[in-house]
Each structure stands twice: as structure tokens, then as C-alpha cells.
Amino acid sequence: MSLVTYELDDHVATITLNRPDARNAINGALRRDLNAAWNRFRDDEDAWVGILTANGDVFCAGGDLKDGEGSVGTFGGTFWEKPTINSFESGMELFKPTIAAVHGPCIGYGLTGVLFCDFVIASTEASFAYPEVSLGVPTIVGAIRLPERVRWADAMELLLTGRPITAERAKEIGLVWRLVEPDRLQSEAQSWARTLTEAAPLAQRATKEVASRTANMGWIESVRFGETMRKVAGATEDVAEGIAAWREKRTPKWRAR
Known part of the structure; x- marks a missing residue:
């Protein structure tokens, strides 16, 4: 089973985290598949708009603490040895429009990936968190990206407490662009993607x-x-x-x- 699926339909590429049995936690294998999917989207001339989403009840539980490779970049024995400078969430130059369709908890690495996207559409059941500081670990790429998207104090609320915020709070601070009922999430993301394909x-x-x-x-x-x-x-x-x-x-x- 592929840990990340890539589907292209009428110029819209949907990239889906597909490790629901582990709450879509990012281990080394999933991270490689995810980076490969974004590379494919970047290089695919027929792909004009990208949607990032996930299977299961959890969008992403963050880095997999059980992963022996430690390749998630935030936890594990290689914490200081693998800076993420060319991965999808922290360094890739990608100028095609991107959308995140978020349901359930979106944690750590998952939230950093969402911040890579231009538009964040969230279910009312979504939540967002950077829990690293509660584990004694600093948040790095999230600390770079988040203050660019929301006000300083709102960014620090997430980054310095480790506590989750609701979808409503995320919409209030500007992290979420559109908030929809759970059964409308995917159709809303696809509809907006179709709108984007109408432009050159x-x-x-x-x-x-x-x-x-x-x-x-x-x-x-x-x-x-x-x-x-x-x-x-x-x-x-x-x-x-x-x-x-x-x-x-x-x-x-x-x-x-």
C-alpha cells in the first residue's frame, strides 16, 4: 500500500496521506513518498493545482516518535543531522497554487505541511497544534512559517504553549481560510481547485x-x-x-x- 497517493484529474492533483492506521504520523517512508508526490506535482506539466489531504479520522499526528530512522526532522536520533531544506514543507520552490483540505487533528509536521499551502480549507472538526515544546523540542520550520501567516502573538500561542487550537480559533487568527462542515470538505477543496484552473x-x-x-x-x-x-x-x-x-x-x- 502506498503511504501517499497521487491522483490527477483535469489538471487538479490530489496528494493524500495514506497511513490512517498510524494516524498519518510521518515516518521515514511516508516522508519519502510525500516528497516524491510533491516533486511529481511540481514537474507534471498537466498538473496545475494541488490539494493536500489525508485518509482516516486524523489529518496528521505529527512526527512518528517510534520511527527508528529519525528522518522526520523533529524527533529521533538524527534531530540535528537532517535539516529539511528541500522537502515539501520547508524549502521546495513551488509556484503552482496549492490547497490544504484539513480534517481532524493536524499536528506538528502536518501543520508545517499545511503552512506550505496557499489556501487552508478546514472541517469544523479540525484542530491544530505544535506540541514540540511540551516534549522539550523546539519547533523550527513552523516557527519560520507561522509568523508569516498570522499575527505574532497568535503564532506564539501555538508555538510556545504546545496546546491545540480549534478550527474556529484557527479561522479567527487567519490560519484557516475557509471553514466548512465535515461532509463538505472535499467538495469545497475540489470546487476551489476547479476555480483556480480557470485562470492561466x-x-x-x-x-x-x-x-x-x-x-x-x-x-x-x-x-x-x-x-x-x-x-x-x-x-x-x-x-x-x-x-x-x-x-x-x-x-x-x-x-x-
Whole structure:
């Protein structure tokens, strides 16, 4: 049985954690499969939007403390030896739109993965936690990512107490974008993914890359980089198709070229 499944349907790739018997805790094998799935999504020209979700009642129980490999990056004997610089949650450069569809507890490594996504859609039964400090372990990548998404004090609430917060609280602080009833979670994520595929995929990626890279640039450098990206995107077939569709008053047929 694959620990992570990858399904592609009409330009939407669904990446699913598939270790429900262990509450989708991240061991070395699952982590390798998960990174491979994100690599596949990044490199798959037919995949325009990605959804991260999970099987079972728990989205992710965090790092597997029983895993002898210690390859989850937060627990185990190799804690200081395996920095996650190119994995899906902490270093990969990915500018395609991504959605997290979260149900049940989302803990530690799972929450860091969710923070990798542009949109977080959660079930009312979801909860979120970074419990590392309660075990004497610092949270690293989560401590880098979370303050970029929510207010400082709200980030510290999660990071410094180790206590979980409800889905409602996560929506209140801006961690969750949309909150839905459990039976609507997957359909809501798929519906939003379909909406995203209506826009030009290469233009989306260029826009997201500009938003990401210019966060740490000065104004002049940001504008220059953005104008460079505009020229790059302007040379694509999709731009010609978009203009032609506008003139002909029809729906454009994007090809991601």
C-alpha cells in the first residue's frame, strides 16, 4: 500500500496521506513518498493545482516518535543531522497554487505541511497544534512559517504553549481560510481547485513567484523583478490565447505553454 497517493484529474492533483492506521504520523517512508508526490506535482506539466489531504479520522499526528530512522526532522536520533531544506514543507520552490483540505487533528509536521499551502480549507472538526515544546523540542520550520501567516502573538500561542487550537480559533487568527462542515470538505477543496484552473496557469505561477520572492526585496528590485517576469510570461502561447479569447468573447483554452 502506498503511504501517499497521487491522483490527477483535469489538471487538479490530489496528494493524500495514506497511513490512517498510524494516524498519518510521518515516518521515514511516508516522508519519502510525500516528497516524491510533491516533486511529481511540481514537474507534471498537466498538473496545475494541488490539494493536500489525508485518509482516516486524523489529518496528521505529527512526527512518528517510534520511527527508528529519525528522518522526520523533529524527533529521533538524527534531530540535528537532517535539516529539511528541500522537502515539501520547508524549502521546495513551488509556484503552482496549492490547497490544504484539513480534517481532524493536524499536528506538528502536518501543520508545517499545511503552512506550505496557499489556501487552508478546514472541517469544523479540525484542530491544530505544535506540541514540540511540551516534549522539550523546539519547533523550527513552523516557527519560520507561522509568523508569516498570522499575527505574532497568535503564532506564539501555538508555538510556545504546545496546546491545540480549534478550527474556529484557527479561522479567527487567519490560519484557516475557509471553514466548512465535515461532509463538505472535499467538495469545497475540489470546487476551489476547479476555480483556480480557470485562470492561466503560467500567469498564476509567475504572479505567485513575484509575490514570494519580492517579500524580501526592496521596492526597486521588486518592480524590476516583476517586470522581468511579465516579459517572460508575455512570450507564452497562453498570453496570445488569452487576448484572442477576449477579442472573440469566448472562454480561453489554456495549454500552460
